[in-house]
């Protein structure tokens with residue numbers, strides 16, 4: 106049988122959208138979703154499910170969608186994934202569920218991401234997730250950080266009856282979902298609505314609390330009566346290039362740039378108190394989601410020429426395929442196999458970036474071909490450069506928690522039950538794995554909740 | 567929301583405020599700072615913790631631009647939207663015999679808890695307070711119990727020596743061999759010159775850097791400073807650093823990158839005020 110082609114998701118026109126912060130992908134209508142759902146052949150041993158980090162029961166929710174049982178379809182996803190509207194939008198589906206879909210062998214996979222988004226949004230509009238949990242077992246647990254890892258952990262524990270409090274360092278909840286990923290990919294009201302659901306479930310939120318500073322892990326256990334703690338503090342510390350000129354004015358780390366725009370809502374002054382200063386020519390260093398977000402955001406803020414500097418080739422770009430494609434459509438210039446080696450300035454404001462041309466050698470430990478220097482250079486005039494080459498865990502908790510084992514690069518060490526070197530203290534998400542994905546962080550939060558429950562049960566006896 | 571419990575005007579431009587913030591007060595030490603947002607639309611601004619009394623956190627701020635002026639409009643009983651801390655590393659209270667504190671303008675506020683700590687460990691403490699004029703010499707009385715000598719300097723000579731803090735510091739360093747350490751807090755340009763002078767006279771020096779900050783937790787990197795060619799984050803590694811190897815010129819450049827935009831915000835506030 107010949108396969109029907111994948112049903113395209115409507116998108117905002119590239120020209121129009123590169124001037125606004127509204128969502129790029131508009132999502133399926135009910136009819137489009139049905140059409141796409143019809144393409145799933147309901148495999149007996151669905152490869153897609155195996156490839157999803159939290160094992161969403163994909164063919165089952167798709168079937169329910171086809172039967173017009175949207176409430177049930179939502180429940181089905183929600184059993185495994187509490188943030189379907191978010192994951193449907195930001196998961197790297199091509200290397201997870203969709204990458205494994207049987208249909209890819211002969212053509213294009215089912216658009217699982219868009220279907221999950223559709224069902225997730227339906228659930229949100231119909232308040233299917235906001236169910237208060239009345240039962241409480243009187244046991245207090247604390248969660249550090251309100252990113253996807255912390256949110257998933259808190260939701261799972263609350264459902265089991267625990268009294269859960271989330272402590273967040275910033276003045277708003279959601280972690281990278283709020284301060285990192287821009288509105289045009291993930292509208293902030295979606296994140297807020299997920300957080301409201303948790304609040305309705307009975308999870309307590311405390312903002313402006315930097316654990317390790319405002320209150321330590323030890324104080325939470327010994328003085329505040331928390332019986333177990335989950336650390337989901339993410340990987341928020343920007344990595345540096347380590348090249349001359351990096352501290353010139355006009356050089357941003359992606360975190361600063363995106364935080365100003367997303368969390369502090371910088372647009373132009375005087376409408377925003379935390380403004381964003383950006384010239385016409387903007388270079389972005391890196392090839393991941395963060396780099397794509399920074400480049401596309403720069404374009405939307407009015408930069409005329411935005412180009413990406415990436416030291417490998419196009420097939421090695423770690424960003425989601427959709428985002429690379431969208432960036433190209435929006436006029437972002439990809440300067441591949443180019444590695445910045447020096448920034449120079451005038452009056453201490455950055456003016457030029459010097460790059461070395463690279464070529465590809467043998468595959469390295471990551472399986473990608475290693476970029477090698479060629480000794481050839483080029484220089485580009487710039488007004489700003491945004492460094493987006495990765496993040497490491499923030500040192501605050503590590504430095505202020507006695508007896509907490511960490512890796513040389515700062516990650517927290519956990520055992521097979523996600524417990525740290527301190528009994529009763531668990532960890533998961535980017536703070537354990539290094540910068541990864543929303544769904545992996547969420548999965549870790551959920552798994553840790555399971556182990557925390559077991560730990561607390563055995564302790565009770 | 568954080569309640570303002572006390573407020574006092576120290577001079578035309580500088581206010582004292584005590585804010586109820588148990589999670590800040592709990593672990594605060596001299597040298598720590600807080601970050602606040604006045605209201606829901608506010609920017610995040612850092613201020614040093616000037617004192618802790620129970621659940622109360624004291625701050626002293628100079629009404630510079632938009633956010634500090636907005637803060638100045640709040641009164642006792644009003645609330646501040648966000649107030650987070652204690653941030654940064656506590657001040658390095660070193661094992662010294664005789665410390666001279668050099669405070670410029672509102673730098674007098676963050677200096678106070680440090681000198682208190684020096685006094686408490688038995689160090690002899692001298693203080694040079696410098697300001698534009700008499701009215702801007704703040705906290706003189708508050709310092710009295712903790713310092714052995716206080717020297718004043720004003721630009722216009724309205725009180726103390728007419729001139730800069732360095733004019734007072736120079737003879738002290740030349741004549742008093744017991745002085746073995748200097749702490750300078752104030753405008754970057756002042757800290758730069760005090761550092762040069764301390765170095766020339768072979769005394770160690772600590773300074774308190776004030777780069778532009780957003781989160782204050784090591785996440786954005788806006789606050790980076792160069793010290794002996796190495797990059798540090800002001801908010802988690804500082805704000806206090808040994809002065810000797812600080813790249814003050816870089817700090818001044820990075821501080822002023824947003825000058826134009828800050829000015830626009832300030833005008834906005836003026837317009838709003840005159841409209842009402």
Ligand SMILES: Cc1cc2nc3c(=O)[nH]c(=O)nc-3n(C[C@H](O)[C@H](O)[C@H](O)COP(=O)(O)OP(=O)(O)OC[C@H]3O[C@@H](n4cnc5c(N)ncnc54)[C@H](O)[C@@H]3O)c2cc1C
Pocket residue numbers: 195196197249250251252253254255272273274275278279280281282285286287314315316317337338339340341363394395398425499501502533534535536540541542543544546
């Ligand atoms: C710009 C950008 C784009 C991305 N795009 C994608 C994408 O398209 N798809 C995808 O799957 N992944 C993407 N990622 C990665 C993904 O967002 C992260 O892997 C995920 O958010 C990690 O979740 P987490 O809960 O571990 O940490 P975070 O989301 O980082 O949350 C950690 C939270 O803990 C708080 N915290 C830190 N320290 C403390 C403390 N001491 N006390 C209290 N609170 C603390 C932080 O403020 C933060 O709110 C992107 C990341 C970035 C930066």
Ligand SMILES: Cc1cc2nc3c(=O)[nH]c(=O)nc-3n(C[C@H](O)[C@H](O)[C@H](O)COP(=O)(O)OP(=O)(O)OC[C@H]3O[C@@H](n4cnc5c(N)ncnc54)[C@H](O)[C@@H]3O)c2cc1C
Pocket residue numbers: 599610611612613614615626627628629630631632633634635672675676775776777778779780805821822825828829832
């Ligand atoms: C660790 C630290 C401790 C500080 N302690 C005190 C204190 O105890 N009392 C006090 O009066 N001031 C203190 N400051 C300075 C204070 O943060 C600024 O005066 C304030 O942010 C100015 O904001 P504004 O909107 O009123 O003025 P603006 O007009 O916006 O700015 C005036 C000047 O303040 C600086 N500034 C602006 N925004 C920031 C920011 N987000 N972070 C840091 N600096 C900024 C810039 O150099 C700018 O040129 C401290 C700064 C730091 C970094």
Ligand code: SF4
Pocket residue numbers: 156157158159160161163186192193196198201202203217218221544
């Ligand atoms: S959670 Fe992510 S990987 Fe899993 S099915 Fe949904 S989109 Fe695919």
Ligand code: SF4
Pocket residue numbers: 144145146147148151152153154163164205206207208215217
């Ligand atoms: S692998 Fe593809 S076709 Fe098979 S069940 Fe999963 S989504 Fe449907």
Ligand code: FES
Pocket residue numbers: 778779780781782783784785786787788789790799800801802
């Ligand atoms: S203020 Fe953001 S890292 Fe220091």
